[in-house]
Amino acid sequence: MSTWAWIKDLKGAINSDVEVRGWLHNRRGNKNLHFLQLRDGTGFVQAVVDKSTIGDAEFERIGAYGYESSMKVFGKAVEDKRSKLGVEIQVSRVELVGESKDYPIQISKDVPNIEKLLDVRHLWMRSPKPRAILKIRSEVIQAIRQFYYERDYVCFDSPIFTPNACEGTSTLFETEYFGNPMYLSQSGQLYGEAGALAFGKVVVFGPTFRAEKSKTRRHLTEFWMIEPEVAWLELDGIMDLAEEKLEYIAQWCLKRCRPELEILERDLSKLESVKRPFPRISYSEVQKVLAQKKDEFAKSSDPELKKLSGDILKNGPGDDLGAADETAISMQYDRPVMIHRYPSEVKAFYMKRDPKDPRFALCVDVIAPEGVGEIIGGAQREDSHDALVERIKEHKLPMEAFQWYLDLRKYGTVPHGGFGLGLERTVQWISGTHHVRETIPFPRTIVRMSP
RNA sequence: UCCGCGGUAGCUCAAUGGUAGAGCAUCCGGCUGUUAACCGGCAGGUUGUAGGUUCGAGUCCUACCCGCGGAGCCA
Incomplete structure (x- = not known):
């Protein structure tokens, strides 16, 4: 038997x-x-x-x-x-x-075009490498949930249908909702702020939609974002939380995903070095460092560095950092880098300005190593009702749509803040995967709608 | 939207303007322990589309279509 x-x-x-x-x-x-x-x-x-x-x-x-x-x-x-x-x-x-006949994927030494494999994604995920990446994704999700659960966060779901742009910046997917336009959420943050003032600490974990026409290995039109939002938390605390969490995820995966990381031939030393503290550099310092790096790389014999040099600081002072700037900075370190206090002009309306220098916002971006780019964007929120009204006007956003949001400043406002962590880019970084498309079971991009 | 690269067999790729090929997969055969098995063989094509130049175009020219990567924007 x-x-x-x-x-x-x-x-x-x-x-x-x-x-x-x-x-x-x-x-x-x-x-x-x-x-x-x-x-x-x-x-x-x-x-x-x-x-x-x-x-x-x-x-x-x-x-x-x-x-x-x-x-x-x-x-x-x-x-x-x-x-x-x-x-x-x-x-x-x-x-x-x-029975199975004429299976469309062959076991081969050749590495077929990823787009061809994504056409049969429903079958490709049976193969060892895709399975390893998706298993790591599952573990990263579990690590994140556990991290917040251990710290008494309340899991707080934000709506997917939203009546307007949360930040007024990204391009949104419009949908028809009983005869009225509605949009697919590009962030749960504003709703998370309401939750933070009710529960103290909340985390929004949900899908996010961006209609940007980006065609890079770092972009999806549908992805998952984890957005903690915490009352009484100011910029330094936000950065503490971000680095603690990234270290937690890296250590969790080192402990629980060894077989998968081996299948992917991941260099484990890249994860072992993910220990607090992470470098914290202000935007203003970054400008100085980049100016140096630009000169240094220009003299380099490495053609890639030379090319990079040409793209560094091409946006000019006071503008947002470009991709080359992020790459050049992250190359200097073996762990994620936190860049804080960007010019407030280039950032979202809800970010609080630095009282010490209002030209800058109390915000932070975390840049992952190895070219994955930004995995976290966060900020301390503007907690003054009147200042927020000014920001909404400056950004020419519809005031009436933000009445409920302004209520949060009208009835017992407190300093608070949080950040959004991109799940797929985090998995991309942890697993050492080239394309972010491989880090989600069924990717959606500007050109991929099936399977 | 802009810039760059590409489209040849099911897959990965070759092919000075001169008969369109290889490896892998499929299929058939061989091998008494294989490890992305190995060996032999058959078959497999409107070279993205439409024009043009030429005695002759996969190759050169024009337009278009599709794809990829990057910029911008962002997670």
Whole structure:
């Protein structure tokens, strides 16, 4: 009598009769033996079919099954040092469950175009590398939830349909809502602020939609964002929270995602170095550093650095930093970098201005290493009713839409703030994945609507 | 929207303006323990589309379509 076992548990079932249920990942063999590589979601195991024990007819039938056929395999689990798992199955019977013919993805040394694989994303995710990335995503999500749960945050969901632009900057997806225009949320932050004044500490974890026509390896039109919002938290505390959380995520994954990180050949030292404190540099300091780097790289013999030099500081002082600026700064460190106090003019209306120098906002961006770019954008919020009214006017935003938001400053305002962490870019960074598209099961981009 | 690169077999890619090819996959055959197995063979094409130059175009020219990367914007 055999028992159904998960592949990951087979080591504990050596010398007993087992049943494995899975998919045929690959097959090798000769005229007397089939080596079936089976996958069940928990691991891979080799099942050995011997013609002399199973009979000619059965042997031929099993040999004809295509890749990704699903089957129940019955046999004896035996120890085998040649197997990575340490166990293989000596097959006595195979029961086909779902036939699979002409599977569209081949196991190959060639690395096919990612876009072609994304066309069959529903199948591609059965392969080891995509599975490893998505498993890391799952663990990053778990780490984030645990991090906030341990710190007494209330999970606070913001609406997806919103009546207007939260920040008035990004391009939104418009949708028709019973005859009126509504928009898909580009941030839950404003709602999170209401939650923070009710609960003290909340975290919004939800989908986010941006209709920007960005076509880069860092952009999606639909992605997930984690937005803590905390009463009484000022800029320094926001930066403390951000670095504590990123360290927590990196350490969590080092502890729990070793097999996946190995499959991806991730350089673990890049994650081990993610320890507090992270560098904190003001926008004004960054300008000075970048001026130096621009000169330094211009003299470099490395053509890439030379090219980078040309793009550094091309926006001019007082403007937002460009991509080259972020790259140049993050190259200087082995961990995420926090850049704070950008010019308030280039930032969102709700950011509080620095009382010491109102030209700058009490905000922070966190730039991940290895070219992933910005993974966190956050700020202390403007908590004065009158100042906020001024900002809304300056940004030419519809005052009536923000009445409820202004109420938060009218009835017991307190200093508060938070940030948004991009889940997919975080996974991209942790897993060392080139394209952010691979970090979400079914990516949505400007040109990709299916599967 | 702008800039750059590209589109040749199912996949990854070759091919001085002169008969469109290889590896892998499929299929067929071989191999008594394979590890992205190996060996042999068959088959596989309107070279993105439409024009143009030329004795002759995958290659040169023009336009368009599609894709990728980047800028801007952002997580």
